[in-house]
Amino acid sequence: MLPALLNNIGRLHQITTEVLEQSGGTFWFKGPWFTNMDMLVTSDPANVHYILTKNFPNFSKGPEFKKIFDFFGDGIFAAEDEAWESQRRTTKALMMHPRFQEFVATTSWNKVETGLIPILERVAKVGTEVDMQELFQRLAFDCSCITVVGHDPASLRMELPHLPHEKAFADVGEALEYRHILPQVIWKLQRWISSGQREKVEGSYEEY
Numbered sequence: 001m002l003p004a005l006l007n008n009i010g011r012l013h014q015i016t017t018e019v020l021e022q023s024g025g026t027f028w029f030k031g032p033w034f035t036n037m038d039m040l041v042t043s044d045p046a047n048v049h050y051i052l053t054k055n056f057p058n059f060s061k062g063p064e065f066k067k068i069f070d071f072f073g074d075g076i077f078a079a080e081d082e083a084w085e086s087q088r089r090t091t092k093a094l095m096m097h098p099r100f101q102e103f104v105a106t107t108s109w110n111k112v113e114t115g116l117i118p119i120l121e122r123v124a125k126v127g128t129e130v131d132m133q134e135l136f137q138r139l140a141f142d143c144s145c146i147t148v149v150g151h152d153p154a155s156l157r158m159e160l161p162h163l164p165h166e167k168a169f170a171d172v173g174e175a176l177e178y179r180h181i182l183p184q185v186i187w188k189l190q191r192w193i194s195s196g197q198r199e200k201v202e203g204s205y206e207e208y
Helices: 002-007 009-022 045-054 062-068 081-095 098-126 132-149 164-181 184-192 196-207
Strands: 026-029 039-042
Touching: 009 026, 009 039, 062 164, 081 098, 098 132, 132 164
Parallel strands: none
Antiparallel strands: 026 039
16 A cells, blocks of 8 residues: 555545545555554544444544644543543534534635635736645634634735744644654654754744
């Protein structure tokens, strides 16, 4: 699987979808022995429901997950057992409320209509290149801020302004991805010498 993945690194989502289709919706990815890349990949809704809802206590995240994603603290993404169940009930009650769903839908569409579409129209008109990943990161960041704290940082503007807290948001995600892949000994060494992705996480956390 790894050679095929490397050969298709420019079309990662497509190759993953193709493998899922060929394997009936679920496959086991075995990464190199020195990485943390062994994982079960599934697109089967029944499996997702079973893991996240029906029998969640049987799928413990474990201490390694806690070490890698310590940035999340004891929040719902890292919590387990009763702590997770309690936060899940509260979060589900909020997210299933009709007013919240209407607010999220309205917020997301407004940001697409007033932020994303004008930029894409401008790019198409002048014939320049644009980093779509950056645009969608900014879209997600703005929508998240509006939903969670009620403030629009307006990072998705024509000039694509440099906002330290928006960059910190992206840097943390990148750093945690590296942690998930790199052997623990490497990122622990980076933490010890205050360099690499660990330093980026701490600096971004302070900025954010």
